[in-house]
Amino acid sequence: MARRALILVEGHRRSNGLPYVHAAQRLGLHPITLSADPAQYDYLAAERLEAIRVDTDDLDALISECSRQGETYDIAGITSPWEAVYATVGKLCGHFDLPGPNPTSIEQCCDKFAQRQLLAEGGVPIPAYRLAANAADVESSAAEIGLPVILKPAVGVGSRGVRLCRNIDEVAEHTTYLLGGKHIWRSSPRILVEEFAQGPLYVANLMGNDVVGVTAYEFGPAPHFVTRECIFPAPLTDDEYTHIADVSLRCLQALGLGWGPTNIELRWTKLGPVVIEGNPRMAGGDPKLIQLGYGVDLIAEHIKLVIGEEWDLRTRHSQTVAVRSLVPDRDGILDWIDGGSRAAAVPGVVEVKLYVEPKTPIVRKGDSRDPIGHVIAASPNLAQTEAMLQRGIDLISWSITPFPTARE
Template sequence: MGSGLLYVQAAQRLGLQPITLSDDPTRYDHFGVKEAETIRVDTDDLDALIRECSRLRATYEIAGITGLLDSVYATVGKLCRHFDLRGPNPGAIEQCCDKYTQRQLLTAAGVPMPAYRLAANAAEVECSAAEIGLPVIVKPAVGSSSVGVRLCRTADEVTEHTKHLLGGQHTWRSAPRILVEEFAQGPYYWADIMGNEVFGIGTGDFGPPPHFVYHWQTYPAPLSDDEHERIADVSLSCLRALGLGWGPTGIEFRWTKRGPVVIEVNPRLHGSPTPQMVHLAYGVDLITEHIKLVIGDKCDLRRRHSHFAAARFLIADCDGTLDWIAGNDQVAAVSGVAEVKFYVEPKMPIVRKGDYRDCLGHVIAASSTLPRTEAILRRAVDLIDWSITPFPTIDDVTLT
């Protein structure tokens, strides 16, 4: 559900020549796009990136450098500083991407958040969960896209998930550090920010616990003026506390008994399909406006209209081999459907991970009213079906 293709297309519409630097270009949906060059390079190696950009600068004028993922965005800031280009503050990005450091800075600024503890081993995780009180969220201190994030309602679930994170099944980019957090309960919202302007607020919900896999999203969120103002005020407090304020920021909230409580601050745009929903709702392409900032142009966040957009995610219901998935042509023909996208193809293995990788695709609809948009979306999703053959079990195998 990345936005790489959207960034490549937006750059091309602005008359730019996009060049993607990636350690594995084939993973992304913009690989092979016409007139979009891709170069393989280790994105964890700053010196290698500097050498590659220097080589490119001998042929091209580099208008700007940006990235989409938390794991590379601080590096993007360092590259921009090296080549005297506009970009984010790498120090601010690094401290924001470490969720524990982020929590400490927000706490010091008085930003409302769940209770939290940092743990380095199983004993510390279990002790932290007991101190905070069940249920708790157990997740990596550095990560994204809900990978490794789980709601634990019992001590046994805390132990089980900790073993999963520390037992070699989870990929760590650095030394294992686990964040244990109070489970903030209430409606879910997110704020989209460009610079120091809270551009819009969306809402959504997730599939059944213990995981956090998006089920649906709506943009804009139906909020009162007071609710909108409270989320916006907390959002700006986050920017000040974390030293952000250049380019895009995405902040996630739960509306609890205390009001808006910050779940996470991401120093980037929210991933697809949020940019598409924003464009449908307000007529503003945040990706294009971000690229304008990157190349030194003035961005324009004036809203062209006020509609409602909504998305539904297609979630795998079992592990196995995808036999078929159908309905995209019928859905695309439904009036009001803006986009239908399948992330999978027949014969692909489906292995649910409890994160974004469980999604088979999404559908986006838009109209002038929220009830009509939701009705369009229900009609569209009803036209989609798929079949997954479960993997054979030991009992299914006959030894000869």
């Protein structure tokens, strides 16, 4: 009898790539990663995992490779931890008659302008927005909406190219950055100009049409949106949680989602929850927090859905979990980073990860690539968790030597 395999189209370098592999193995599946560049995922070589080089932007090439693997293995399912190829995954699943997401819904969702239109038509509360293709459009759109505004690429992930612009000079500066060749576009350049919805950010994590839980997010200093800390479950009243869950489910309906994992980003404004974005995928590190907080392995439950088995989202226990990102305050060469093992020994600290080695160049981008590590703590209540987390954070230090400045 052929061994059952799970095809993973691409992986993820920092958060969910390896957890998908491990969850597949725990479920008795042989994970096979198809990637345009397998070497970018360190864990593949480190754990001697099967990986095949293939152009993951080429659907026909993927179909051919999956068919070839099907001669050796029983392909139980196809999925991905990476949003950029998730629509392609849906098309692959359709071709091989396997459970998978609706590719049309995914593609509409990944285009932030198309998503905004669908949410508006569905009566979902969203910020005011305009689409701009050039500097004049951006400036007039910002004037119509009123400053401050958010400028972001219409297609993109990880807060790349997203910036808060508080005055017209910042609007002009960021527009030049986005359109002047410094930002890498995956599609034709289009900028979304958006009202700045002010208030705390929450992320609702859903599987199918079930709200599994809500995470509270805190960012570092403006004008960028680099995550500083997350708390799960978010400290909300029952009414606030219900309101967020209701808006999130309305968002799913408007976007034609509801199969597999989704995360909905919302700001709690003076008018209540406003949807910033719906993402047809797991939210970065949230699955880890949910597993620690509620005992639910969202990644394993997603794989069960992918291979046609029943999932189980029941809460096994309840803890409050917090994660703090280690974010450098300057660019330069990382001389040293120390204290990780001491921080890991603090009672209540459940994970310490350092992403970079000494002598690595540090160049901040103002997005999800900036953190150089994180610390996670968990306990029965928020105050205790925060105290344990802070004790761990205080034990970690590093030194960065700024790059030499060019002489005139």
